[in-house]
Amino acid sequence: MPLYKLSFFHFGGRAEISRLMFAYAGKEHEDNLVQRENWPELKPHTPFGQMPMLEVDGEKIGQSVAIANYLAREFGLYGKTSMESCQIDQVVCLIQDLKNAKVKAMYEKDEGKKAELVKIHTEELIPKSLAFFEKMLKNSQTGYFFGSDITLADLIVFDLTWKLVKSTPTFLDSYPLLKENHNRVGSISQIKAYVDAREATET
Numbered sequence: 196m197p198l199y200k201l202s203f204f205h206f207g208g209r210a211e212i213s214r215l216m217f218a219y220a221g222k223e224h225e226d227n228l229v230q231r232e233n234w235p236e237l238k239p240h241t242p243f244g245q246m247p248m249l250e251v252d253g254e255k256i257g258q259s260v261a262i263a264n265y266l267a268r269e270f271g272l273y274g275k276t277s278m279e280s281c282q283i284d285q286v287v288c289l290i291q292d293l294k295n296a297k298v299k300a301m302y303e304k305d306e307g308k309k310a311e312l313v314k315i316h317t318e319e320l321i322p323k324s325l326a327f328f329e330k331m332l333k334n335s336q337t338g339y340f341f342g343s344d345i346t347l348a349d350l351i352v353f354d355l356t357w358k359l360v361k362s363t364p365t366f367l368d369s370y371p372l373l374k375e376n377h378n379r380v381g382s383i384s385q386i387k388a389y390v391d392a393r394e395a396t397e398t
């Protein structure tokens with residue numbers, strides 16, 4: 196097995212999908228949690244001056260989506276056909292759109308504009324994406340997004356819904372298939388163990 200080292204800050208963010216895949220697949224890796232004060236030193240040694248960065252036997256990879264797609268391919272979580280991989284990519288892209296909108300709101304300096312961006316993210320973009328996910332699950336009829344088994348799509352959506360359900364336990368009540376998928380993924384023993392351990396160390 197290759198030596199994996201994942202570098203990121205002390206929070207989930209754009210690295211969490213990779214951590215979830217490592218947990219699900221039961222693959223050992225070094226989780227290099229970079230302290231803010233140490234980041235300037237590491238930054239020039241990353242491919243694009245950003246994290247997450249994955250090292251595979253010392254080969255450095257940047258960009259969270261490239262990293263997640265690579266691990267999904269390696270761990271058999273990227274669908275069984277080229278079409279399934281493409282369908283999974285669609286879900287990953289929808290999640291990236293949400294993340295980018297959230298980051299834009301976070302970094303907005305003008306308080307009025309910030310409030311507007313947060314409102315759009317929470318009241319428009321998230322419900323719109325959740326409705327898309329519900330429709331995908333309705334089409335698949337297997338309880339998983341694509342095909343008859345768990346993929347990167349199920350895990351990346353779980354990463355999003357976990358935070359939503361944690362802050363509002365009833366959040367998914369209007370999306371019954373998504374709620375079922377969320378509970379199914381969350382009850383997989385490796386995922387449950389990972390999430391429980393993560394919660395125990397969260398500050």
Ligand SMILES: N[C@@H](CCC(=O)N[C@@H](CS)C(=O)NCC(=O)O)C(=O)O
Nearest residue numbers: 208209244245246247257258259260
């Ligand atoms: N498109 C990139 C965005 C990466 C990104 O924005 N990383 C942030 C943390 S979430 C970062 O490294 N910030 C520190 C910096 O830019 O110096 C990806 O998906 O990996």
